[in-house]
Amino acid sequence: MSEVSAGTQFGPSSAAQARPFRTSDPRLEPVARRVMAGERLNFDDGLVLYGSPDIFAVGWLANTVREKLHGDLTYFNVNRHINPTNVCVANCRLCAFGRKKGTDGSYTMDLEQAWAAAASGYSEAVTEFHIVGGLHPDLPLEFFLDLISGLKERFPQVHIKAFTMVEIAFLAKRAKLSIPETIERMKAAGLDSCPGGGAEIFADRVRHIICDHKIDGSEWLDTARMVHQAGLKSNATMLYGHIENDEDRVDHLLRLRAVQDETGGFQTFIPLAFHPDNTPLDHLPRTTGMTDLRQIAVGRLLLDNFPHIKAYWQMMTPQIAQIALRFGADDVDGTVIEEKIYHDAGATTPQGMRRQDLMRLIAEAGRVPVERDTLYRNVTRTEDSFTVAV
Secondary structure (H helix, E strand, C coil): CEEECCCHHHCCCCHHHHCCEEECCCCHHHHHHHHHCCCCCCHHHHHHHHHCCCHHHHHHHHHHHHHHHHCCEEEEECEEEECCECECCCCCCCCCCCECCCCCCCCECCHHHHHHHHHCCCCCCCCEEEECCCCCCCCCHHHHHHHHHHHHHHCCCCEEEECCHHHHHHHHHHHCCCHHHHHHHHHHHCCCEECCCCCCCCCHHHHHHHCCCCCCHHHHHHHHHHHHHCCCEEEEEEEECCCCCHHHHHHHHHHHHHHHHHHCCEEEEEEEECCCCCCCCCCCCCCCHHHHHHHHHHHHHHCCCCCEEECCHHHHHHHHHHHHCCCCCCEEEECCCCCCHHHHCCCCCCCCCCHHHHHHHHHHCCCEEEEECCCCCEEEECCCCEEECC
16 A cells, blocks of 8 residues: 655645545556646546546545635535427437437427526526527527527526537537627627537547537537637536547547636536437446546546536436545536436436535535535525625
8 A cells, every 4th residue: 555645735624634645556656646746647647547446546636636626615506407409400329318300209499488498497596597409400590599688688697508519519500600700699699608518528439429410529629719718608528438438538638628728718527427328329338436436536637727527416316426526526516407418318316406405415425515606606595585796
C-alpha cells in the first residue's frame, strides 16, 4: 500500500489534509502527485484513471478536488423539463425517444400546449425551463423563437435553458442562417443558456455508428464555442457505456477542456450513462454503479477548468447520485417534474422529485444542500416566492 502526502494547496478543511492518499495501484502514484500539486493531468493520466482497479483511490482524489472547490456544498435547482416534440429526422441508434413523423407514438406540441406544459407541475415556482426535443422536419426557427418569447412573457422570472448544439446547428441550416445569426435571434427572443446534450462521444469511429445523422464532434464543439462567444453559458455531456473505449472517453474530455480554456463558457459537465432499452443497441448491457462513479471521478479530475460536475440522479438513480457526491460530483440536477428521453430508454427512476426530497438526499450524503438558479446563484425561498442572489 503506497502513500502520497497531500500539499497545503487543498486547504485545511479538505479531505486531502485529513489523511494521506493511499492506493494499491502504483500507477496512480504519479497521477496523485500531480493532483496534489494542482498540476494538469494528461491523456495518459486519464487512461490510468479509467484502467485502475483501485476505484476508491480514484474517487478519493476526485473528492479531494471537489472539496477544494466546493467544500461540502451540493447544488440543486427547481426546474421543469419540456420536450416540445419527439419527431426527429435523425435515426440515431442510441435513441429511444425520437420518432418519425406520423408514426405511432410521435407527438408535436403546438405553442399553447407547450406553454401549458410549462405551467403545469408543482406549485413551487421553478427557476428554470429545460427545453430540448427532436429535429423536426417541418417546424421552422420562428416556432421556437415564439416558444421562447411566449414563455418569457408568461414566466419572466424563469431562466430558459434551451436547444442543444445539435438543435441549434439544425435550425440554422433549415433557416439558411449562420449559427451566430441563429444564436442572436434566439437570445433576442429570450434564450438565457443552452443545455449540454448531443455531445455523445466525439470520436468519429463511434459517432458514425451511434449517431451518424447528427453533426460531428468538431461541429458540436464549434457550435458550443459560438454559443459562448455570444455571451451565453452552456453545459456539456458525454454519453458513455455503449461501444466507446477508454481512449475515446479521454479524448472527449480533453476536447471539452480545450474549448473551455478558450471560452470559459461551460458551467457543468454531466456524464450520461447509456440506457440501451428500446434502442437498436438493446443487446448491450447497462452500466454498473462502479462505472458510473468512475466516470464522475475521472470527469472531475481531467476537467480542471469546469466549475461543476453533475450526478444526474434521473440517469444514475438517487442512491448512486448520493455516493457520487463523494466521488467528485457537487450537483444533482433538479426536481425535473417530467423526463421523457431517459424514461423512453427504460429508466425506472421517478419522473420527478420534490424539492424537500432532493434536500434530504443531499443531506443524508453528508453534504450541505444549496438551491441554485441555472447560473449557480443562490436561491432564497419564502413560502410563496424566491429571490436570487446577484
